[in-house]
Amino acid sequence: MQLAHRITRPLRLSLFNGRPYFNPLAQLFHLLLAEEALSVERTYSFFCSSRTPANALLPVVTKPLVDAYTHCPLCGSPDYASQQDGTRHCRACDHRDFNNPITAVAALILDPQDRLLLIRRAKDPAKGLLAMPGGFVDPGESLEQAIHREIAEEIGLALTGIRYLCSHPNDYTYRGLTRPVCDVFFQARATSFNVVLQREEVADWQLRPLGEIAPAELAFDSMRHALATLRARP
Numbered sequence: 001m002q003l004a005h006r007i008t009r010p011l012r013l014s015l016f017n018g019r020p021y022f023n024p025l026a027q028l029f030h031l032l033l034a035e036e037a038l039s040v041e042r043t044y045s046f047f048c049s050s051r052t053p054a055n056a057l058l059p060v061v062t063k064p065l066v067d068a069y070t071h072c073p074l075c076g077s078p079d080y081a082s083q084q085d086g087t088r089h090c091r092a093c094d095h096r097d098f099n100n101p102i103t104a105v106a107a108l109i110l111d112p113q114d115r116l117l118l119i120r121r122a123k124d125p126a127k128g129l130l131a132m133p134g135g136f137v138d139p140g141e142s143l144e145q146a147i148h149r150e151i152a153e154e155i156g157l158a159l160t161g162i163r164y165l166c167s168h169p170n171d172y173t174y175r176g177l178t179r180p181v182c183d184v185f186f187q188a189r190a191t192s193f194n195v196v197l198q199r200e201e202v203a204d205w206q207l208r209p210l211g212e213i214a215p216a217e218l219a220f221d222s223m224r225h226a227l228a229t230l231r232a233r234p
């Protein structure tokens with residue numbers, strides 16, 4: 001029953017030129033994923049290891065993290081069913097995974113001329129697009145601690161005058177698994193603009209007048225929402 005469930009479970013394929021992109025390797029991925037012996041991560045690793053410049057346009061299959069577990073993480077039962085409301089429920093021990101979002105923070109840092117500091121992402125998701133610097137909140141951190149740490153790590157700046165701006169739902173796909181995220185945005189100033197980039201995460205940076213940033217240049221919808229909120233703020 002479980003194998004049948006996995007074979008028929010819908011998978012999301014990435015879009016290429018606005019259309020779902022499908023080829024025989026994607027079908028192979030389906031079959032590997034259906035094998036009980038292969039975990040999603042191992043299947044995805046196999047798939048990625050076959051990616052070369054020649055097949056770089058092959059589809060990337062993603063699935064929600066809540067659907068990735070084949071057994072209940074609490075008692076180990078395979079009787080761990082997806083529910084209509086997007087949760088998972090274990091009929092053996094009554095455990096329920098509500099698929100709650102993880103939290104991320106980002107800063108809209110303005111210089112003395114009210115230009116916005118943007119970074120260019122060096123990694124997927126959204127590699128090459130512009131973003132506000134930030135990252136995920138660590139266990140035990142407050143939002144304020146997280147934004148100071150992330151900005152120091154990512155671009156080497158110290159923030160002042162932090163004000164809450166807005167929040168927006170997002171999702172984040174890593175190695176084929178998609179997690180729901182709540183992005184929290186702060187408006188801030190910096191004590192200097194002596195930027196030191198974390199090269200694995202950030203390709204370069206720039207200061208842009210708020211009115212000259214096209215929404216399509218930004219990596220995520222949540223960042224487009226934050227930019228619009230900042231522009232509308234008196």
Ligand SMILES: [Zn+2]
Pocket residue numbers: 072073074075076077090091092093094095
């Ligand atoms: Zn259980």
